[in-house]
Amino acid sequence: MRGYVVFLRRPYAGRLLGGTLLGRLPNGMGMLAVVLHIRADGGGYPLAGTLAAVFGLATAAGQPVLGRAMDRLGQPRVLLPAACTAAGGFGLLAATGAEPLPVAVIAAVIAGFATPPLEAGLRALWPDVLDGQEQVDAAYALDAAAQEILFTVGPLLVVAAAVVNTEAALLLTGALGIAGTLVVALSGPSRRWRGEPRAADWAGPLRSPGLRILLLSLACAGIALGVYAVAVVAYAERYGSDLASGLLLACMAGGALTGGLVYGARPWTGEPHRRLAWLLAALAAGYVPLVLAPGLPVMSVLAFVSGVFLAPVLACSFALVDRLAPSGTVTEAFAWVVAAVGAGGSVGSFVSGVGQDVAGVPGAFAGAGAGGVLALGLCLLGTRTLRPRAVPALTAEVPA
Numbered sequence: 001m002r003g004y005v006v007f008l009r010r011p012y013a014g015r016l017l018g019g020t021l022l023g024r025l026p027n028g029m030g031m032l033a034v035v036l037h038i039r040a041d042g043g044g045y046p047l048a049g050t051l052a053a054v055f056g057l058a059t060a061a062g063q064p065v066l067g068r069a070m071d072r073l074g075q076p077r078v079l080l081p082a083a084c085t086a087a088g089g090f091g092l093l094a095a096t097g098a099e100p101l102p103v104a105v106i107a108a109v110i111a112g113f114a115t116p117p118l119e120a121g122l123r124a125l126w127p128d129v130l131d132g133q134e135q136v137d138a139a140y141a142l143d144a145a146a147q148e149i150l151f152t153v154g155p156l157l158v159v160a161a162a163v164v165n166t167e168a169a170l171l172l173t174g175a176l177g178i179a180g181t182l183v184v185a186l187s188g189p190s191r192r193w194r195g196e197p198r199a200a201d202w203a204g205p206l207r208s209p210g211l212r213i214l215l216l217s218l219a220c221a222g223i224a225l226g227v228y229a230v231a232v233v234a235y236a237e238r239y240g241s242d243l244a245s246g247l248l249l250a251c252m253a254g255g256a257l258t259g260g261l262v263y264g265a266r267p268w269t270g271e272p273h274r275r276l277a278w279l280l281a282a283l284a285a286g287y288v289p290l291v292l293a294p295g296l297p298v299m300s301v302l303a304f305v306s307g308v309f310l311a312p313v314l315a316c317s318f319a320l321v322d323r324l325a326p327s328g329t330v331t332e333a334f335a336w337v338v339a340a341v342g343a344g345g346s347v348g349s350f351v352s353g354v355g356q357d358v359a360g361v362p363g364a365f366a367g368a369g370a371g372g373v374l375a376l377g378l379c380l381l382g383t384r385t386l387r388p389r390a391v392p393a394l395t396a397e398v399p400a
Contacts, residue, residue, distance in 0.1 A: 004264070007138045012129050012189050017142070019187070020122045021149060023083065023180020026090075026115065028154025028253075029173045030055055031229045031349060032245065034093070034108065036158065037166035039233070041097035049230050049353020051108050056226060056346025058112030060339040066117045067335030068204070071195030075121050076185040083181035085114035087174030094167040111174070116181050119147075120335035123318070125189050137319070141264025144315035148260060148307070151253035159246035195331065204326075205333035210273075211324040213382030215340040217280070218317060220378060221310075222344025223351065223371030224287050228252065228306075230352035231364035235293060238361050244296055251300045252307035260311025272323070273386035276316045277379045283309040284372030290365040306368075320386065344371065
């Protein structure tokens with residue numbers, strides 16, 4: 001664990017990591033808060049899943065757009081207005097509920113699209129804040145593990161706030177996003193940071209074929225996460241336990257936190273693209289048994305196991321992004337990673353809602369295993385493409 005200790009002793013490292021985690025709590029709260037609010041307002045699972053999917057898709061669409069704007073304008077000028085706008089979207093949804101439906105959709109789009117790109121911004125800051133590649137690698141590993149706190153604490157906060165009412169859960173989600181963004185955006189490194197010049201092409205990091213394969217694979221893994229977020233609510237209603245949904249989300253995140261810390265505490269040899277395939281195979285194997293939906297004690301164990309390989313998959317993917325992204329596009333590339341996982345999650349939310357109506361709780365969980373298997377299949381098919389290689393630079397370069 002020495003690498004973690006050395007990394008956290010660097011000036012601003014703890015503040016940036018802690019502030020980013022606080023500001024990203026809405027990522028672990030938003031979908032569950034939307035589902036609980038729509039259900040409390042009388043909406044069915046298909047509607048709740050659809051609005052959660054709209055929120056997730058809007059988040060996925062907004063991250064690369066805001067990431068590119070941040071490269072051009074700097075971090076505070078993008079992060080602070082985005083956080084306030086996202087909070088306004090959550091407030092509008094809290095005020096309207098499921099009806100009128102067009103307003104609810106607009107609110108979900110605003111809350112999702114304006115989600116500040118704190119995750120991509122943090123990874124852009126690490127090379128300026130830390131001393132050498134070894135510390136940057138340690139930061140990626142700790143970041144991948146620590147972000148699982150979002151999916152441990154976030155759902156519990158949503159459930160606790162929903163005890164008052166589901167409107168409070170939505171308002172709390174927006175307020176935490178503003179608070180964390182302030183911690184990061186007002187820091188010295190964030191205020192001083194400026195994007196590197198980059199090639200003048202519209203595709204940016206998507207010029208890399210390997211990165212495109214990686215994003216598709218992560219999107220399929222995101223499907224499993226989106227399925228799980230909605231399926232645990234159906235599971236909780238089936239067993240008549242208001243706390244079961246938050247508990248199962250926290251168990252999965254606890255497994256991911258444990259797996260990420262263990263993965264990042266030791267050096268790894270060999271090519272990361274080959275290691276990613278094994279990690280995805282283990283991740284898929286953990287999702288498949290969830291379809292059994294046993295009693296809460298056994299289900300809690302299965303939930304923990306299903307998360308163990310999630311953070312290692314992300315940490316290995318971050319290392320690949322650094323190698324696959326064309327020069328000058330790393331920040332936007334990380335934003336695309338967030339977008340891919342978010343887009344997959346939104347699809348998974350919809351699939352789970354439909355599966356619940358068709359086949360009950362087992363049907364709601366079935367898509368998780370399918371998403372994991374698809375992620376593995378894409379990784380195996382694109383093994384050669386995922387091997388890092390130089391991407392030809394375009395001749396004309398302009399600021400992003």
